[in-house]
Amino acid sequence: MSKIGDVKIKLHRQPQGTIKTCTITVKNGKYYACFSCEVDPQQLPVSDKKVGIDLGLLHLAVTLDGTTFEAPKQLRRNESRLKQLQRSVTRKKCGSNRKKKAVRILAKLHERRIAAKTQLATFYNALSYSNH
Template sequence: MQDVAKRLDKAFQAFYRRVKGGEKPGFPRFKPASQYDSFTYPQGGYKLDGKKLKLSKIGDVRMKLHRPLEGKVKTCTIIQKNGKYYACLSAEVEPKQLPYCADAVGVDLGVRTLAVTSDGEHFKSPAYLRASEKRLKRLQRSVSRKKKGSNRRKKAVHVLARLHEHVANQRKDYNHKVSRGLVNRYGLIAFEDLNVLGMTKNHNLAKSIVDSGWSQLVSFTTYKAESAGRVVKQVDPRNTSQLCSSCGVVVKKLLKDRKHHCLCCGYVADRDENAAFNILKRATA
């Protein structure tokens, strides 16, 4: 009940902040039981006992511990998602900082390639949503054919939700690996400060942008860098693809042009690598 009060307070604080900021207020709405998919033990009422988790008012629950617990456990949140139950234990631990590293890198985010660094490293875009698109369409049609409110429709919705969750987990896993690699190798990591929400209004690129998970990659890299004692900077994205990283002259290009060729100084490079150099220059200026 303490956590329910905290959630309610958080919703109203966000509402007042939006009103004060002149945004669309969005008054907090009542959440029915179907949308309330988690609850939290804020102080006690839970205990780890080998392969079991003891929960107050519920009892012993068998579990799979993903990794050994470190630090002092502060809260336990039970989450129900697509027929599976998860216990999220938040713990207070000392940050493990990595050794000092003076290397810096600029990262250009893209659609064809997820990320290109100023060191010339290319991280491919796996396009997990595109790979599962045919199956998703088939399952969506199956949901549409079922009668609303029927048990068969509920089962079809559950199967569709499981596939969406699988795609999201694939994307999350890949972005975790890329962000961990960047944080381990560089002391300064620079990204563009992109307006991703605005860019998705381009209907030709919206699906590819969402499938790439740019914001997720930046978010994962930022929190990993913070705990490791590294720095992440976001710079103005204006003209990073058009400027020549060698002489600073604007070289106009269309989206289909994948090579940067400066007629002023003769510098030739991959378009994304040139942009990554410009991002790094702005971050270190």
């Protein structure tokens, strides 16, 4: 990288196409690199299949043929912990080290919630494009 030099990275997958830009961000003390790549668009195969999906509260999704999909439990599990941590942060004295520590812990939990919601959105997308 220009101005920085060589940087070690952990790739969770290989970038597709040619890398155009790289943006470095810091979230909760962790560094992340976001690559923008130029990729040739691929045509999706034309299909006449259709499926109806009902998004509900008891089951995450129910398809037209009766197949049910359950929601990941991470979203519900973190709600009570989030409520507890938010109360804890508001009760701490402003500027204290304990408040700073509580804010860091709360930020980590928010990051996990965002990751769980992203995982859920990815699941919805995969469910809608899969062949049932």
